[in-house]
Amino acid sequence: MATAVLCGVYRAYLPGYARTVVELLSRTLVRPMTRLCWSLWLLVRRMLCHLPCLLGAVIGGLTTGAAFVGAACAFSDGSCSVSANVSGFMVYYAVGAVPGVPLLAPDAYLAFGLLFLAGAIGWSSARYLHARSPGGAAARGAALMLPAALVVTLMMPATALAQNTVYAPGRMLTEALDRYRALAAGPDLRPPPSRRIVRSGDVFAAADTLRRYLIMLGDVTDTLVSGVGAEADTIYDDDLVQGVIAFQVRHGLEPDGIIGPATMAAMRVPLSQRVHQLEVALERWRQLPDTVPERVVVVNVPAFRLYAFERDAGTGRPVLRMNVIVGRAQGRHATPLFSGVMRELVFQPYWDVPPSIARAELLPAIRRDPGYLAREHLEIVRGGDHDAAIYRPTAANLSRVAAGDLRLRQRPGPWNSLGAVKFVFPNRYNVYLHGTPAQGLFARARRDFSHGCIRIENPAALAEWVLDGQEGWGGSAIAAAMTTGMKSRHVPLARPVPVYVLYATAVVGDDGLVRFYPDIYGHDGARSEQ
16 A cells, blocks of 8 residues: 555656656556655655645555555455455546546556456456546546545445455355366366266276266265276266266256266366356356345246345355246246345235236137136136126137236136245336246256246245244244135235345355356356357
8 A cells, every 4th residue: 555655646746758657667567666666766755845735645545555455355365345346446447537636557457457357346347447448538527536435445344345245155156266266277177088878887988087077076075986996997886876966966957877968068068167157156146235134035047946044144054945947048938137125925816917928828728718718717807806807708808808908817726826825026027936836847957937937846935934923924824824715815024025036057055066057048158248
């Protein structure tokens, strides 16, 4: 920081031609000590003569120094994301933009570069900042925000400076990222060559290569290497099968222990791509609010998993987790990524059929089969749940449904597509969590089957957690509401729960191993192009 102060003084008072030379040296970073010597000499020479301007130099130097402190911390352990973004953003914009602002341009560029390399600023942010480089109109306007940057940086709580993300899953990703970067930079780790399907007990010449590959990734313990004879090195034995199953589980594949095309494709993904997945996943956790809610539900779309965190969401493990089904990757049914606040549960809900589903799927089936409506417990209505007017299924009324004047809905019951309970967190996408009578789909490894909403495997457990402590809603009351009666019941939450729907194709499990999931919507690829 002292260096930054001196550099600010030198830029304010050094003659133009000398400043150009020194800035050139500083920009190349070949002789950084030259800059320090000039600054020190000028500080001694000018301090007593120009005290009125010294305050401006000190402020500029402190701001630059704060950026360096944030960058150094971030570079060492991936921390300081909040202060680094604030100070780095402000310095990069303001430096050199306004005549008389005593900041050294190379310092700002270096700070910005360190922040980017450390991961405190993402690539999309880098492009955004670079497009508005110093000297432009945007930079001149942003220079006025320097005092705010200084105040925010200096008043930043120590806890914010100590973490790259306040969420435990994000911090676990930071540790995993270091490990995979080391693997990618180390000796070449190659998967076993195979052009055929390999099953348990098969002769497999690359068995030893497979064993060492799985050991490096943590799917097989290195104790299994000792005592392995030459014969075992050519057999796809039970230990390797279990290691491959562990690998398949970690990569969202069917855990059958068979080395088939999908498993080999996952093994052949370069470690550099796995590093990229970890980086993108970490950046998405960093984009969540800096204050961890007391209770929060997180849905990770490509992992097809839901997690509920309580009280120690920033330090502990989820208190509840379950499989989910998300929107289909094919067509225009992808589950959107957003955050909301769960404010209400609806037991025995009606399913109000979205107009797009009614027109594309249900109306053709109803017109082909007049008994379809009754068999699927559907009705044509207008109005709310309890005061809706029901219309006869005539051709004219079906046309009104197609036009949007009337709508289709499914009555509550065990046949209802939303199951016995719906979790409502209002959003512009009309997406919510709900149960489903089609429980068999949860056993599949890949679970993108819905039209966009999120089906949950164990709605009763989530309802108990959401309503925990709410008077009159113990386990028996929830079970009764889900199993008896055919009338919808709306229950406002005494404690609303934030819900984050995010997209992370890399997740660290309780065992410390990384789970990688297919980029079903192509969001990671789009991130790379940005």
